[in-house]
Amino acid sequence: MSLVSNVFILFVAGSVAIYYILPQKVQWCGLLVMSYIYYLAAGSKYILFLLFSTIVTYVSGRLIGSQIGKNKRKAKKFLIAGLILNFGMLGVVKYTNFILENMNLIFHVSIPGMKLLLPLGISFYTFQSSGYLLDVYWKRDTAEKNPFRYALFVSYFPQILQGPIGRHSKMAGQLYEGHKFELSRLCRGTQRILWGFFKKMVLADWSVVFVEAIFGNPDQYHGLAIFGVLFYSIQLYADFSGGMDVVIGISEMFGITLDENFKRPFFSTSITDFWHRWYITLGTWMKDYVFYPLTLSKWMGKFRKAAKKKMGKKIAVKLPICVANLIVFFLVGVWHGAAWKYIAYGIFNGIIIAFSGMMGDQYKKWKKSLHITGKENWYHVFMILRTFILVNISWFFDCSDTVGQAVKMMKYAVTSFEPTQLFLIPAGREGVAFTPYALMILLGGCIVLFIVSVLQERGIKIREKISERSFAVQFILYAGLLLSIGFFGSTAAVRGFIYAQF
Numbered sequence: 001m002s003l004v005s006n007v008f009i010l011f012v013a014g015s016v017a018i019y020y021i022l023p024q025k026v027q028w029c030g031l032l033v034m035s036y037i038y039y040l041a042a043g044s045k046y047i048l049f050l051l052f053s054t055i056v057t058y059v060s061g062r063l064i065g066s067q068i069g070k071n072k073r074k075a076k077k078f079l080i081a082g083l084i085l086n087f088g089m090l091g092v093v094k095y096t097n098f099i100l101e102n103m104n105l106i107f108h109v110s111i112p113g114m115k116l117l118l119p120l121g122i123s124f125y126t127f128q129s130s131g132y133l134l135d136v137y138w139k140r141d142t143a144e145k146n147p148f149r150y151a152l153f154v155s156y157f158p159q160i161l162q163g164p165i166g167r168h169s170k171m172a173g174q175l176y177e178g179h180k181f182e183l184s185r186l187c188r189g190t191q192r193i194l195w196g197f198f199k200k201m202v203l204a205d206w207s208v209v210f211v212e213a214i215f216g217n218p219d220q221y222h223g224l225a226i227f228g229v230l231f232y233s234i235q236l237y238a239d240f241s242g243g244m245d246v247v248i249g250i251s252e253m254f255g256i257t258l259d260e261n262f263k264r265p266f267f268s269t270s271i272t273d274f275w276h277r278w279y280i281t282l283g284t285w286m287k288d289y290v291f292y293p294l295t296l297s298k299w300m301g302k303f304r305k306a307a308k309k310k311m312g313k314k315i316a317v318k319l320p321i322c323v324a325n326l327i328v329f330f331l332v333g334v335w336h337g338a339a340w341k342y343i344a345y346g347i348f349n350g351i352i353i354a355f356s357g358m359m360g361d362q363y364k365k366w367k368k369s370l371h372i373t374g375k376e377n378w379y380h381v382f383m384i385l386r387t388f389i390l391v392n393i394s395w396f397f398d399c400s401d402t403v404g405q406a407v408k409m410m411k412y413a414v415t416s417f418e419p420t421q422l423f424l425i426p427a428g429r430e431g432v433a434f435t436p437y438a439l440m441i442l443l444g445g446c447i448v449l450f451i452v453s454v455l456q457e458r459g460i461k462i463r464e465k466i467s468e469r470s471f472a473v474q475f476i477l478y479a480g481l482l483l484s485i486g487f488f489g490s491t492a493a494v495r496g497f498i499y500a501q502f
Helices: 006-021 024-041 044-067 072-107 122-137 147-155 168-176 183-216 222-253 271-277 280-295 298-311 313-336 340-358 360-369 377-399 403-415 419-424 431-457 462-467 471-488
Strands: none
Touching: 006 024, 006 222, 024 044, 024 147, 024 168, 044 072, 044 122, 044 147, 072 122, 122 147, 122 168, 122 280, 147 168, 183 222, 183 431, 183 462, 183 471, 222 377, 222 403, 222 419, 222 431, 271 280, 271 340, 271 377, 280 313, 298 313, 313 340, 340 360, 340 377, 340 403, 377 403, 419 431, 431 462, 431 471, 462 471
8 A cells, every 4th residue: 555545645644544533542542443443454374474573573572671670681682582583584584695696696506485474564673672672671671561562563554654664662652652633733744745745746756757767777877877867866865754744644634743754854964864854764773772881882882992993993993983983883884675776875875974984083173274164054055965976976886786786876976967868758648759858857846855855954934933823824825736746747657755665
């Protein structure tokens, strides 16, 4: 049941109606039933994986909770067992064939691949439920006693397919407590959903037409390599952040506030800043559950001492942080998919962040010698453009089929430039005749998105400003947004959200 389908819209409308008809004490039960109906609609064969993850982490959480303050060693054993089973399931279904393919290449054997299901949203609910186990073990949260309530936390339907990755401690109260119907909440949710659909259908779905043509035929459209990656930036951001808008808007209708996943990432002034603004919940998950535990671990402490003896105190302080960042972004790459291109994507980001960390003092010296305070407007713009270029280089790995193709496209980007080839790409049902109009729609949509982003970056709360207007004004704005989706939305094939495949 795609988020952009009419069936899904009807499902959401029916779910919201049922939710507020139910007594507040049992509203969470209604959400649980709706969540499982939604997931079953995607395919009954996937439900076993969701149940496995839910049961394993629920039981492990209870066992860990029973030993907290009594027997830390037992609690740790239960934690490790729960994490191995939960991540093991993810590893088997997502990475088995990738491992077999590489074994065949390395050892010159021909082990056949396995026909494995890739359950919808498995990466998201695996990370969410594993984070819960770690929070219980570290006493940041208490183990949920009611298995059905916990099942709702894992399966909550608006977020299960593409996040955001939630924390039980933040979501529990909102999921389990009842909510009174409020028209303003429904309006704000609708506002967010429409904005998400605008980004998805007007920007992402038109961009993908050009992305697929250019990256699908790199030799034919070699003069458009740089345009291909720019279109991919539009597609990925509009698709993923648009999906988050839809998810957060639906939750808002239920009175549930989910974590924001994007904060205008293309205004970032460094790759580190970019990852604080892009896919925020994955970044905070990696920071809290991988980065900090790594940097504070005993073996990292030994590594720090050894580095201090050989390379001095300054480097010894920075080096473990760099190593931890490289490990984190290797895992980010692996999380994105079972292919070397994703690993290259993660390592590319990790190397830049690690290098920037090591060069921090040198950067300060260079700025001082050039009389740059860092507060100059031109310097701020320069940092944004530099970061944008680095981000787009990383997209070559993400968008290409292989690492080799990514390198090839990078080469084309700096050696071949033929923008007129854009008009040879068929756009929508009308073909090349509509291509100039599709490009104008994309440009207009990007301008709208840019203006909104600039206002938000300056601290203007646009949603609150709209909510303060009369119902008639709000209705006109929403109707205008809906009509713009209808008039300017892509006429190419309807596509689901990218991250719903994770």
